[in-house]
Amino acid sequence: MQELLGPVKLLQDERAQGARVGVVTGLAWTSTGGEVLFVEALKMPGKGGLMLTGQLGDVMKESAQAALSYIRSRGDAFEIEPRCSRNSTCTSTSPKGRSPRNGPSAGLAMATVLLSVLKGVPVKNTFAMTGEIDLRGEALAIGGLKEKALAALRVGSRTSSSPSPTRRTWRRSPPRCGASCIFHPVKQVEEVFEIALEGWIRPEKRKKTQGRQDR
Numbered sequence: 001m002q003e004l005l006g007p008v009k010l011l012q013d014e015r016a017q018g019a020r021v022g023v024v025t026g027l028a029w030t031s032t033g034g035e036v037l038f039v040e041a042l043k044m045p046g047k048g049g050l051m052l053t054g055q056l057g058d059v060m061k062e063s064a065q066a067a068l069s070y071i072r073s074r075g076d077a078f079e080i081e082p083r084c085s086r087n088s089t090c091t092s093t094s095p096k097g098r099s100p101r102n103g104p105s106a107g108l109a110m111a112t113v114l115l116s117v118l119k120g121v122p123v124k125n126t127f128a129m130t131g132e133i134d135l136r137g138e139a140l141a142i143g144g145l146k147e148k149a150l151a152a153l154r155v156g157s158r159t160s161s162s163p164s165p166t167r168r169t170w171r172r173s174p175p176r177c178g179a180s181c182i183f184h185p186v187k188q189v190e191e192v193f194e195i196a197l198e199g200w201i202r203p204e205k206r207k208k209t210q211g212r213q214d215r
Contacts, residue, residue, distance in 0.1 A: 017125065018125055019122035019123060019124050019125050019198055020122055020123065020125065021116050021117060021120055021121065021122050021123070022040055022041045022042055022043075022113055022116050022117040022123075023038060023039075023040050023113070023116075023123060023125075024038070024039045024040075024109045024112050024113040024116070024123050024129065024196070025037075025038060025109075025123075025125065025127065025128040025129070025152075025155075025157055026038070026039050026105075026106060026108075026109035026128070026129060026130065027105070027128050027129065027130040027148035027149075027151055027152055027160065028105065028106075028130070028148070028151075029105070029143065029144030029147050029148060033147045033150065033151070034144065034146075034147030034148040034149070034150050034151030034152075035151050036128070036151050036152065036154070036155050036157075037106075037109075039092065039093075039106070039109045039110065039113050040092065040093055040113065041090055041091060041092040041093075041113040041114055041116070041117045042090070042091055042117055043088045043089070043090055043117045043118060044088065044089055044091065045088065045089070046088060046089025047086075047089065048086050048088065048089060049089050049090075050064060050065065050068050050089070050090050050091070050092065050114075051089060051090070051091040051092075052064055052091070052092055052093065053091065053092075053093040054093045060106050060110075063106045063107040063110050063132060063133070064092055064106070064110045064114075066107060066110075066133060066134065066135055067107055067110035067111035067114055067133065067189075068090065068110075068114055069135060070111060070133065070135060070136070070137045070189065071111060071114055071115055071118065073135075074137075074203075077203040078115065078118075078119065078203065079119075079203075080118050080119065084118065088118075090114055090117060090118070092110060092113060092114065105130045105131055105132055105142040105143075105144075106132070107131060107132040107133035107139075107140070107189070108129045108130065108131040108132070108133060108139065108161065108186075108189055108192050109129050109130075111133060111137075111189050111192075111193075112129065112189075112192055112193060112196050112197070115193060115197070116197060119197075121197045121198060121199070121200060122197070122198045123196050123197060123198070124195075124196055124197075124198060126156075126157055126158070126159060127157065127159050127160065127161070127195060127196045128148075128152040128155075128157040128159070128160040128161075129160060129161045129162075129192055129196065130142055130145070130148050130160070130161075130162050131161065131162050131163040131186070131192075132163070133189050137188050137189040137190060138187065138188060138189075139162075139163035139164065139186050139187055139188060139189060139191075139192075140163055141163050142162065142163060145162055145183075148160075148162075149183070158182060159182045159184070159195075160182070160183050160184070161183065161184040161185075161186050161191070161192050161195060161196070162183055162184075162185060162186070163185070163186060163187070164185040164186060164187045190202050
């Protein structure tokens with residue numbers, strides 16, 4: 001095909017190659033349709049806090065701060081050493097920072113990528129997510145689900161998560177899209193952690209399992 005049409009001029013989104021620490025597949029809505037948004041983060045020596053790079057709008061910056069605040073509030077449950085939290089600076093970015101991004105649907109992705117780097121747990125590359133969270137970790141409704149689902153299909157991600165309040169929107173999506181995508185409606189961000197992070201078990205479930213084994 002390239003012999004007839006020439007080299008590819010615009011590179012399409014591609015799914016991340018394999019599970020990786022600090023890389024999450026997010027889904028965004030744009031005026032031209034859905035788009036895959038890879039959110040990356042890393043941990044480095046510092047005085048704590050969060051650095052954000054790329055052309056992120058105020059709403060996305062608030063999503064990142066809320067995500068970090070929630071994870072720190074659950075530091076004991078997640079078994080994150082206080083020293084690690086105090087002496088490490090997390091930096092988060094979207095490689096596609098060439099265009100401004102400002103939408104209320106990045107909270108789940110931000111929280112997942114930050115927990116991934118703080119715990120060193122890989123994120124499944126076959127899983128995409130969209131949704132906002134509040135300071136309690138509750139998933140909030142978002143829009144543009146149909147377009148985001150099509151973007152996930154374009155890169156081969158057939159499993160995604162979205163807030164439960166958005167489920168009624170999914171029922172109005174085209175049948176061909178609905179039959180090809182598996183959306184997990186979630187009420188709380190830790191449900192996403194359990195699906196997206198390899199080998200992750202929610203702290204409450206882990207305690208119950210250990211309690212049964214001790215009997």
